[in-house]
Amino acid sequence: MNIDSAREKFLLFLQNYEEYKTCDFSESDTRSKVIDKLFIDILGWSESNIQREGHVDCGYYDYRFSIPGFYMLVEAKKQFLDFVLPIKTKIVSINTLLSENRDVIQQIRNYLSDEGIDYGIITNGKQFIIGQFINHNGTLWKQNKCLVFNGLDEIKENFITFYNNLSKEGIIENGGFKFLQNKEIEFSKKIIETLVDREKEIVRNSISTNLTPIIETIFGEIFSDIKEDDAEFIKECFVENKETIKNRAELNGLFSDTPPFLSEVVGAQNHDSISQQINAEITSSNVSLKMAPPKPVIIVGSKGAGKTTFINFLFKNKLPNDTINRYPYVYVDFIKYYKNSKNVDTEKISEDILNSLYEQYPFLELDTYKVLKRIYIHEINRNDRGIWSVYKEKNQLVYLDKLNSFIEEKFKHKELHLEELSKYLVRERQMRLIVIIDNADQFDMETQESAFLFASSLNRRAFCGVFVSLREGYYYKWRNLPPFNAFESNVYHVTAPKYSEVLQKRISYTLKKIEFDSSVIERNVTGVNQVGYKIEMETQNIKEFFLSLQNSLFDNSNELIVDFLNYSTFPNTREGLRLFKLFLISGYTDVSEYIMRVRFNRDNHKITIPIHEFVKSIGLHNKLYYNHEISVIPNLFYPCNESSNHFLKIWILKYLSNKLKSGGNVNKYDSLSDLANCFINYGYKTDIIYKELELLLKLELIETDEILTDIKWVNLPEKVFNVCISAKGYYYLNEVMNRFYYFELVLQDTPIFDEVFFNNMCQVFPHCTENGKRNMNNRIETVECFMRYLGEQENHEPRVVLNQLGSIVQDIKNKGMDADIRNIKDKMGLS
Incomplete structure (x- = not known):
């Protein structure tokens, strides 16, 4: 259902409604002939969302509409029981309507109270009163705004407003009635805004x-x-990953890095054993064009496992000198060749490999005329016997010109020249070139495929030994599909060091x-x-x-x-x-x-x-007060733009944390769209969900399987990718966020949406001295007041979220806050 087809159906409904005017409909008739058609045929609700004639203590309500995170009751009155409403479609206070519509308003309030629902609609099939009739925040329900439509002609003239507020699509998109979502935040202030010295820096000794x-x-x-x-840096700073007894059992367990149980993946327990196995692979076959080269070596490991450092450590510190001397190697950083394009310039990569060989191994004289002739000796000999034979015998100048032109032409085609040079090393020097292609794992699957295919072609056609680092998630997912299944490889899993x-x-x-x-x-x-x-x-x-x-x-x-x-x-x-x-x-x-x-x-x-x-x-750092925009400590309670919700970031982290705990490291990812849809079904607005996800990604509290954390971007990319909670996100959720030291910082720059709580916090908030000192007793009182405020705000969260994910405020108290405050009070003698 979309708004265009809904409007067409509504216009058809208007034609049929003319016939209904001659009938005296009961409440039951109004429901079946009018309201059902409006809500199901036009507004897109399905029977699975509707419960009819539910019993509560004060009687029977007519309709209960339910989607995850949002519930409303609809009270259907007789067709000719007109409500007293403003002439035009308006947003007015309930109090304005109350005196002349008291009975129907009080009736739906009774049903809502018994059912534990806040939102309701009163209609006779042509007029509508839409609003929140129950409050839980201590404010008067009569002051709430409601949206009224005084007749079907008014709905026709304002169909977009009608559809956006009452359709299933509109309520899911807006997390409720749109006219309530669009209301301006009536009160929002931050403590830091009241401080005249908020920009000052501490006076250092x-x-x-x-x-x-x-x-x-x-x-x-x-x-x-x-x-x-x-070399010195690697020697001093490389951490060899031997079997160790790990502490911090929960965190280390959840974020541990172990190879999967796959027969083709070598899961060595430490870097020594991997190094020995790789050395054996490199030297396993004789260096000869008659013998197949060693199979490509694929290095897989989690993000941050240190694949690059391991590769450098392997070739600079671990492999025996005999191996290094017989196997010259060139390191290729794939990032250098990625230009936001799926096309990989293998010609440029080959040119750089050649230049590296000339610079790193000058004693091989690979760029000398003598060696260049040896590289192409077979073709030169054929030409000497054939097309150049006359010149060689009778005109040496022409012959040399032909020979030089031939070599120059060969030299122009860098990838082909690299292949011939590599075969020359095997054939005449008994040396095998090793090409290491690193950081391909920083890019998407298509780019990694290109890197793997290039490496495999060097392996097969140039008789090179090749190393390629790939992201383990991609490899494990695609290892049995082209191109990976077309080449037999040796796969090594590098485990992240502590x-x-x-x-x-x-x-x-x-x-x-x-x-x-x-x-x-x-x-x-x-x-x-x-x-x-x-x-x-x-x-x-x-x-x-x-x-x-x-x-x-x-x-x-x-x-x-x-x-x-x-x-x-x-x-x-x-x-x-x-x-x-x-x-x-x-x-x-x-x-x-x-x-x-x-x-x-x-x-x-x-x-x-x-x-x-x-x-x-x-x-x-050097400021007297906390500012979330410049601090390295993120404020999880700071809502995104156009939102007054302190908790959505944290709900998302809790959801992903639960996925990590239940599915482990292998199944920790959830697709971004599935995650967003889950919270849309809870009742949160789509645009707000995506804004909060953007912030979580920028703060590195969640991570993706596609995007590097050091890539700068403004908006979420328009592509399908998966997200999971990061180690940082998990640590903030389960440790930092629950501590007194975190709260007393972030509360200074958190918008408070309740004037009473804000004034109470301002009264007890202690100002800084020029040396950054603040009264501890007042610091405690401010944190306690902020906790009470968050508790009140959490009461407005969808019940389905609280039931499924648990109270955030209670978690904070249980996981550290209550203990911190007790300990501080004990030390101060305030218990």
């Missing part, structure tokens, strides 16, 4: 200010142009450098600390502090910090390092105090960082 450039210098090393194929170990090694790699580089800390640092004492710190003390971070950051005493970095930035190691640097240079982090602890506590140089200090430091 001078010694911390003087230490900041040193921190920037040291941790700037992490963000320098270190290449993933740098992310915290990756962070630790990279931080240690950077910090170690200050031991050998005196220019990093050239002189003592002087200044005034937070207490006001003048302090001078020697360079050795500062070095000791930074070096102590290697041992203490990943100690058990800082396990909450490690978890935060681990789960909120996985698999983006660089982002984890950036957050740690942000903590050290934040105005709220008193580095001088940590240095003094190391200096005077000689027996124990370990530094303990409370999680609330860490989150506050990175969440506020």
Whole structure:
């Protein structure tokens, strides 16, 4: 049913209605001959959505219409029982209609109250009163707006409004009556808007200010142009994945990375065994054109498993020298050749492979005239015996010109030349070229197919050994279909290393450098600390502090910090390092105090960082107050544009979290359209659902099987893809979101849609001193008030969502908030 066909049917209904005017219809006749036709034939409702003559305590209602997330009752009156309504179609308050339509309004209110439904329609077949007749938010129901149609001619003139508000399609699309959805939000204010100093920054003590450039210098090393194929970097920072006892059982279990049970996939337990098996594959056959080359090697692994780092580690550190010497290799980063097109320029890739060979292996002299002639020696010999024979015998200048033209022509066709060069290495040097095609897994299936086909053609025609990294989800789904089933391959699953170990090694790699580089800390640092004492710190003390971070950051005493970095930035190691640097240079982090602890506590140089200090430091950075637009801490309670719903992001995360728990890592994805339809059926508006999904993707709280998190985009792409909860989303949902330290930040920049609650929060909200200090007692009161406000707001959520996914507010209390507040009060003696 669409609006055009609905209007045609309505015009036909009007013609038949003229006949009904001569009949004195009872309520039953009105229902069967008029209302059924309107709602079923014209407005698109089906019998499965309708229950007739339901019994409640006060009597029998006429119709109950139900879709997931929305319910309404329809009360049908006799045809000639006219209502007293405004002449034209209008939106008016119920109170305006009440005095002259009291009986019918009170009757439907009684039915609604008994049935636990808020929305109703009163009609006699030609006039309609549509509205919300029951409230749960403490406001007067009489002040609610209702939409009235005073006759069928009015409906004809305003059919679009009629259809958008009462059709099944319109109610699903708008999550209820459209005229109620379109009403402006009557009240919306944020605490931060009331603060005159909201843009101010914290006043830092001078010694911390003087230490900041040193921190920037040291941790700037992490963000320098270190290449993933740098030998020293790989040696120091590669995490070999051996069998370990994992803690954090639930999170690590849900996001663990294990190969599927497929006979053709080699699931090695650590990188040593994979390396040994791959080396055996490379060297398994004699280097000869009479022997088939090794089968293509496909490296699969989850996103962030470190396939690129593993490939580099394999060839630079693990494979024996004998293998490397006999098997020159070239690394191809596929990202370089992807230009938003499905066509892969294999000619350009081949040209770059050739150039890499010339640069990396000059001793092979592959670009010399001597070798070029050897590459094409068979064709040259044939030409010497045939078409060039006369010139070779009688005119050497012409012969050489022919020979040079021949070689130049061959050299123009890079892909064909690469094949011939590779066969030359096999034939005359007993060496096999290895081509590694990496990062094809960053793109869609069609692009990955192109990469695989190119690699396979090099393997078959050029006798190359080839490595291709592919996304495991794609490979497992398509492995028995073309082109993958046309080529026999060896598949290796690279298991992701423990992310915290990756962070630790990279931080240690950077910090170690200050031991050998005196220019990093050239002189003592002087200044005034937070207490006001003048302090001078020697360079050795500062070095000791930074070096102590290697041992203490990943100690058990800082396990909450490690978890935060681990789960909120996985698999983006660089982002984890950036957050740690942000903590050290934040105005709220008193580095001088940590240095003094190391200096005077000689027996124990370990530094303990409370999680609330860490989150506050990175969440506020140098600002006095939280602003969700610039903070690295996302505000899950901030509605998208044109919405006043604090919870939809969280409902989506809970839905995907449940899917992960029930289906495991293999079945964690849900199609975007199925997910959206689920929440449409709950009663949420389509455009709001997609806006919230966009925000969740941008915040990296959910992830897709198609899109890289580092690709910048404005809107959801117009393509079919699947989504799942990310490690960050799961961690925020089950840990961060439930803690006092999170709430006291985000409440500062959350719109409050209730004036009474807003005023109460403003009364107790503590303002910051210039040093960022705030009264703890008032901080607790503000959080408690915000929790009560959220509880009231949650009462307006669809009951079906609450029944299926559970109360968000109660989860927050149970998972940490109540315990946090008790602990704080105990320490303050407020219990």
